[in-house]
Amino acid sequence: MLTLEKRPQPSKALSYITPVLAVIVTMIAGGLLFAALGKDPVVAIRTIFWEPLFGEFASYYRPQLLVKGGPLILIALGLSLGFRAGIWNIGAEGQYIIGAICGAGVALAFYPLDAWYIFPLMVIAGALGGWAWAMIPAILKVKFGTNEILVSLMLVYVAEQLLASMALGLMKNPEGYGFPGSRNLQQYPAAFNGELIAGTGMHWGVAAAFIAAIFSYILLNRHILGFQIRLTGEAPRAAKFSGVKPARLVLICMGVAGALAGMAGMFEVAGPSGQITLSFNVGYGFTAIIVAFLGRLHPVGIILAGLLMALTYIGGDVAQSRLQLPAAAIQMVQGMLLFFLLAVDVLTNYRIKMTKREVA
Amino acid sequence: MDLSAINPILLLASLMVAATAVMIAALGELIVERAGVLNLGVEGMMITGAIIGFAAAVHSGSPAVGFVAAAVGGAGLSLLFALLTQVALANQVASGLALTLFGLGLSSLIGQGYVGIKPPVIPKLNIPLLSDIPVLGPILFRHDMVVYFGILLVVLVWLFLKYTRAGLVLRAVGENHEAAHALGYKVVRIRVLAIMFGGACAGVGGAYVSLVRVPQWTEGMTAGVGWIALALVVFASWKPWRVLLGAYLFGGVTVLQLNLQAAGIAIPVEYLSMSPYLITIIVLVIMSNRRSASPASLGKTFHAAQ
Known part of the structure; x- marks a missing residue:
């Protein structure tokens, strides 16, 4: 059985890693969402995160950043x-x-x-x-x-x-x-x-x-x-x-x-x-x-x-x-990001341990 | 301006309708908070319930199916919150906000194809004999089923908290989760169930807005009612009957300002539309010196140390 054990100190390394992890998980979940909406997930993710920075019209989009x-x-x-x-x-x-x-x-x-x-x-x-x-x-x-x-x-x-x-x-x-x-x-x-x-x-x-x-x-x-x-x-x-x-x-x-x-x-x-x-x-x-x-x-x-x-x-x-791609889908992905961040944050504050189920 | 255009009987009757959504949502949140959990995602669950209920009612042609679907949808969304706060032990305030932001996005995504559609109409009950009583009849006995369901829910929640063993356990968990855990109660399980009940109630409340109050779908249509439901729980000092009172007060203000808008009073519409929010703030200020009424473990994370 998996249990959580509180860390004496929140892990410093993990507190840097978890936001990145949350972004990656959000991209995956967002891709699934876009696929469910009938869009090619890879193209959609690329359009959102890559095109504005390095795409054909990047010089127009970059200042918007x-x-x-x-x-x-x-x-x-x-x-x-x-x-x-x-x-x-x-x-x-x-x-x-x-x-x-x-x-x-x-x-x-x-x-x-x-x-x-x-x-x-x-x-x-x-x-x-x-x-x-x-x-x-x-x-x-x-x-x-x-x-x-x-x-x-x-x-x-x-x-x-x-x-x-x-x-x-x-x-x-x-x-x-x-x-x-x-x-x-x-x-x-x-x-x-x-x-x-x-x-x-x-x-x-x-x-x-x-x-x-x-x-x-x-x-x-x-x-x-x-x-x-x-x-x-x-x-x-x-x-x-x-x-x-x-x-x-x-x-x-x-x-x-x-x-x-x-x-x-x-x-x-x-x-x-x-x-x-x-x-x-x-x-x-x-x-x-x-x-x-x-x-x-x-x-x-x-x-x-x-x-x-x-x-x-x-x-x-x-x-x-x-x-x-509907604007609401992006809004949802932004909401998801906070969700996943809060979820993976458990790793920063707790350690996951395998324990045997105790007999009362 | 023509104040005589405002019919007091109609005003009181529509007050009951205006109060219903916020009342049901607040009752759900009351149970959640009595179990020691602060779920700030009510607005998100309401708006999600509003669109899911609307969609289900439109497709099935039955408002009842819509309300059930809204309850399931609200409870489903609240499971995400339960997962975050009870399993991943995340901060409840942040998780609730995340739920609201997520719910707003989700609802407008689902709602894209539903703008401008009319939902099936919910019949008014027109209770025989009672509805013919002059004055009281039109005010009290000519509403749809959900209005009475809301009042019934007040009674049920009150009975549950006061007279049942399960209600006592729920309160114990909310007052002192360490002690409840030591007594062998499953704190997390009880809280997850409470959160789901709160989600279902918020969903039904939201569906009432989209199916009866308005009735159509527009983005962000709950317009802060979920937040007012949260304020109502504080106003009610976590007591079910006072939720009823507070909901009628809020419903009264809403209906009155709408009537004043229609009567063409000399105050600009925007300032009248502010009034429900301003009244909520004033009420919060008046009630805030009764802090002791709040459940002692409210908002605290529970982690059973082995």
Whole structure:
């Protein structure tokens, strides 16, 4: 009979191997799924994971890697701090939306003024908006002990309604012939978050993601706050005895996550998306949860995981147009990835042992 | 605006219908949480139940078959969660989220061919004599079978937890899994069964949304009802009767804001649509100082050390 024996320490080597293992298992399971849908699994997998990087039109797809990966990484970095400490902010999608609304609001308020300070103001507004939205569950948790998972998630639906209201009302383009959606910020140079280096997909949001990764690395490994976050996650009682204030940690972790998600939303609305529309948010806030776990809640891992997840988005689009593979299939594969990751993770924390069945 | 267009009798009657899906799903989750497991995948299981029930009902022409299929589908999906948390000993919060993300993808994949189709209609019962009572008749006795099933389920869950031996064992597992294990109860087996019951309930609740409430299939149509069901369990302090109360409160808010939208009140539609979620948050805040009511082992991983 197979039994599990808890390892005294989680295996370090396996914690690196398991995400790769999970990706491989997901590819196999995804291939089976594609085969069940009547597509050639090998071609489908190749189209998703290979074509965008090394295929015929790779030069077009490669920049997209950063465009789609940037927001995922930025959001996931924020989430990972809280997840490490057992603080579950799963409403990043809402914070992302509010950040976009605040950022676009600043830009639209100044339109058509051309000034250097507009873009920095937008970044600040986006970060503040996301921060404020995340502070609602954080303060409720600290003050009343309210469950932050449920509150932050409810606020996603509230934010979606707010987005609809903005797209149809307050921020609607007065020259838009009555169509829902704001002015396109791509046509407003002072607010446009364009490519920093032409043809790379590198915009300010991607730069912010890499800067955030560096800060997050330093915070976790070299700063007392990072130590407290890790301690709270791994040994809550010990953390309490050593004087960690849980309330402060909740406010900081949720606040940082909210601000980063808000910034991601702002960079998106000012750049790749360009305008506040009904379909502005595409689920980056939820996919970032997968990114955070796949990246082992570690900044470097999150960058790699974010790029991989971006690849599935791009490859999914390619497969959709070339093989008529439904978009939902890709979404399912992304969900599967988290499943398999959690499943193979048992190997990191436990040892599998053969034992004889004991007679009572 | 014309508030007189809102008929209070119709309002109360549709309140019962609006409350049913969230009530059934919440009762399932209540059993799961009383067994000490936090399954955040309710939304994913509901939406999967919604499409499986819808598809089965369309193909068989029978809503009853649809509900059974939804229950089986929900329970099947919940087995994945059970496998992760009870066998692979994964974190319950993360596993529940994975279940929801997976379920959303799965449902829209299955649902591709079902957009714009009308499902078979479920007959209203129109209970003889009772349904003719003025005022009370239309409010209480002219609903479909599932509305009454939901109320019956409240009673059954209450009886099960309070008066049966199995219910006592389930609660023991939820309060202290180490002690229950020491007494010789199969903690993992009991929890897997509870998780499957929760999945079946979520599936039925989801099917009620797609077959009765709306009734058609659109992607992501449960729109957070699964999460509200989770909030309802907290609101109810893990007690079945309070789930009924909370579900009616939620159903009331939903129906009222829909009626206000129809009556053309001066508040924009989007702000009215926010109200169920905002009310849920407010209710969560009010109820959150009663933490002690939660099962003591809730969300903790159990690993029997040999």
